[in-house]
Amino acid sequence: MRDDKLIQAVDMMIRTDRMHKAMIDSRVRNIGIHRTQHRILMHLARHGTLPSQKELAEHLDITPAAVTGALKKIEQDGYIARKPGHDNRFYEIEITEKGRDVVNKTKKLFSEADRAMFANFSDEEISAYIKCLEKLQNNIRLSLASSDSNTNERKNEPI
Numbered sequence: 001m002r003d004d005k006l007i008q009a010v011d012m013m014i015r016t017d018r019m020h021k022a023m024i025d026s027r028v029r030n031i032g033i034h035r036t037q038h039r040i041l042m043h044l045a046r047h048g049t050l051p052s053q054k055e056l057a058e059h060l061d062i063t064p065a066a067v068t069g070a071l072k073k074i075e076q077d078g079y080i081a082r083k084p085g086h087d088n089r090f091y092e093i094e095i096t097e098k099g100r101d102v103v104n105k106t107k108k109l110f111s112e113a114d115r116a117m118f119a120n121f122s123d124e125e126i127s128a129y130i131k132c133l134e135k136l137q138n139n140i141r142l143s144l145a146s147s148d149s150n151t152n153e154r155k156n157e158p159i
Contacts, residue, residue: 013136020117027109033079033102036062036070041079044095045103074099 021035028038039060043050050056053071057064071093074080079099082091095103118126 020113023113023117024110027113028106031102031105033077033106034070034073036060036066037074037079038102038106040067040070041074041095041099041103042106044080044093045100050093 025035028035033041040050040056043056043059051059053064053067057067060067071080075082077098078096079102080093081096082093085092121129
């Protein structure tokens with residue numbers, strides 16, 4: 001593998017991610033909801049409940065503090081409601097009608113954006129792209145696990 005090709009591939013992946021974010025942000029700008037807030041609403045609309053804030057943060061690849069802030073904001077804006085849980089030790093969160101309206105509007109916008117992004121791609125090309133992304137994600141997971149393992153080993157070494 002040539003380093004210049006790897007650098008180009010990584011650079012293009014980062015640029016594509018940024019372009020995708022800009023495209024999505026431009027389409028939802030008038031709705032008045034931030035990307036993380038929207039992702040939480042989408043999760044809630046799909047699953048009916050939210051996991052713990054820590055689990056949600058891990059699922060969305062964001063910090064627990066970002067989840068807390070997003071939940072506060074979407075509650076203040078009326079997209080979700082909190083009610084005491086069955087054992088009163090925690091609150092259950094449910095999506096409101098206003099939240100469902102936003103999810104329905106943005107589903108359409110995101111679908112249009114996805115179709116625009118993959119215009120002129122065949123099903124085979126999209127399948128190959130998915131396989132490449134799966135390999136990349138798996139390689140990153142393995143690298144992170146190896147890095148974590150090396151860090152733990154160094155912590156246990158005598159000084």
